[in-house]
Amino acid sequence: MIVALSLLAYALLLGAVGPRLLQGAAWADSAPRLAVAAWQALSVTILTSVALAGLALTIPTVTVSGDLAELLRSCVMAIQEQYASPGGAAAGATGAVLALAILGRTLWCLIAGLAGMARERSHHSRILDMVGQADHRRGVVVLDSKESAVYCLPGRRRQMVVTTGALNALDDGQLEAVLAHEQAHLSERHDLILGFSRALASAFPAITIFSAAAEETARLVELRADDAAAARSGRLTVAGALLAVASGGVGHLSPAVTLAAGGSGAAARVRRLIPPQNPLSRTRTAAGSLTVAVLLALPVLVLGSPAAAAAGHTLCPDATTSVNASAP
Numbered sequence: 001m002i003v004a005l006s007l008l009a010y011a012l013l014l015g016a017v018g019p020r021l022l023q024g025a026a027w028a029d030s031a032p033r034l035a036v037a038a039w040q041a042l043s044v045t046i047l048t049s050v051a052l053a054g055l056a057l058t059i060p061t062v063t064v065s066g067d068l069a070e071l072l073r074s075c076v077m078a079i080q081e082q083y084a085s086p087g088g089a090a091a092g093a094t095g096a097v098l099a100l101a102i103l104g105r106t107l108w109c110l111i112a113g114l115a116g117m118a119r120e121r122s123h124h125s126r127i128l129d130m131v132g133q134a135d136h137r138r139g140v141v142v143l144d145s146k147e148s149a150v151y152c153l154p155g156r157r158r159q160m161v162v163t164t165g166a167l168n169a170l171d172d173g174q175l176e177a178v179l180a181h182e183q184a185h186l187s188e189r190h191d192l193i194l195g196f197s198r199a200l201a202s203a204f205p206a207i208t209i210f211s212a213a214a215e216e217t218a219r220l221v222e223l224r225a226d227d228a229a230a231a232r233s234g235r236l237t238v239a240g241a242l243l244a245v246a247s248g249g250v251g252h253l254s255p256a257v258t259l260a261a262g263g264s265g266a267a268a269r270v271r272r273l274i275p276p277q278n279p280l281s282r283t284r285t286a287a288g289s290l291t292v293a294v295l296l297a298l299p300v301l302v303l304g305s306p307a308a309a310a311a312g313h314t315l316c317p318d319a320t321t322s323v324n325a326s327a328p
């Protein structure tokens with residue numbers, strides 16, 4: 001019971017403190033990749049902590065033993081002991097329902113979300129085959145439209161799409177920059193990262209941290225793609241390209257399942273790109289990475305620590321002693 005309560009308290013603490021540390025933090029804009037990892041770790045840790053709390057209520061802690069037969073015997077004895085009392089049985093059933101509900105709901109929304117995205121992309125890809133013109137030199141599909149839009153379609157075919165409006169609005173350097181932006185989305189699989197955070201937000205809409213994580217992740221992957229483009233083309237070129245693309249009404253042409261170069265938040269992204277880059281120091285990056293790793297590991301350590309602490313003790317009566325005690 002203490003383990004389950006500790007895990008629930010840890011989840012509540014993270015839910016209360018985590019968003020305040022991450023949302024709008026200045027360091028996040030300097031290290032968007034680390035910030036995305038931090039949001040993902042926060043979400044996964046909260047979810048895992050509650051699910052493991054349910055597991056801790058369902059299965060009592062047993063003695064750690066290198067002897068498999070002894071370990072199994074301890075498990076059976078501990079479970080029999082817990083479920084012999086009505087209170088223990090009720091706690092076990094509640095824990096099982098909690099763990100299964102979280103796991104089932106998460107998996108369901110994740111699979112449904114990814115399948116829906118794949119269907120929409122496949123549909124959009126078929127439309128591109130009908131109305132788009134392949135430009136093999138640039139490695140893009142060109143759509144005939146006055147609107148200025150550049151976006152990518154992740155998935156098996158990994159297509160980048162440019163309208164004729166965008167080709168007219170962008171010079172060669174700017175076009176290279178927006179394509180590098182889209183290439184970063186594709187190669188770093190930002191679609192999967194976004195799919196996961198959106199699935200959690202739709203699975204548990206009442207838990208606002210998951211919707212905040214989805215929103216921030218969507219913003220941060222754009223910053224990350226901008227940085228990748230800036231490394232290739234320079235920050236001012238990317239800023240100019242964003243302005244040219246965003247002013248063309250990109251939102252009308254790029255469907256929700258794609259990742260566009262312009263889109264919402266473009267003005268803030270341009271403002272971020274104009275000053276010289278101020279990357280996070282190595283020490284702060286290492287400290288942030290370590291925090292992410294500890295966040296993820298702690299629930300498992302909390303669940304495992306009582307078992308580890310109990311090593312060397314026996315929960316069940318020793319069979320030899322019992323036999324000797326009952327002998328005449």
Ligand SMILES: [Zn+2]
Pocket residue numbers: 181185221222225259260261262
């Ligand atoms: Zn983008």
